[in-house]
Amino acid sequence: MTETVRIAALFNAFYDGECWIGLNFIQAIDGLSAEQASARKGEGFNSIWQLVNHIIYWRETVMIRMNGTLGNPPMTDFYQPSTISETTWKETLQHFKQVNTSLVKAIHDFPSDQLDNPSPRKEQSYYQLLTGCLQHDAYHLGQIVVLRKEL
Secondary structure (H helix, E strand, O other), X not given: OOHHHHXXXXXXXXXXXXXXXXXXXXXXXOOOOHHHHHXXXXXXXXXXXXXXXXXXXXXXXXXXXXXXXXXXXXXXXXXXXXXXXXXXXXXXXXXXHHHHHHHHHHHHHOOHHHOOOEOOOOOOEHHHHHHHHHHHHHHHHHHHHHHHXXX
């Protein structure tokens, strides 16, 4: 098994598999309504919805960097739509699923022997880019879990 296959498996586990941290993304957001997902603890705090979009934003950024470009996706980071509905919440979750599928495929297709090569970000290898993304996602998943408990 190649290193990229192992890394891709970790992303799949984070999304809906046996996740080492004990809770995967699907379990963390299961049953959340749009109203709950959009709620904020107070001024200056992010909602669960914003955190989900933030994870999407950075996963898309990672895919852009995997293609050799230092850039960001066209969506706004920490985006929350102005229309809060079950439909728009489901669209966000579907977007997350699509991005997860695309990222896992991109990781599978990425040559393992290039993981130690520099990514477009100065002083960061592709291995650091991918594992850093997993660390980032786990951090924000923890925030989602805490916010959900406070609802």
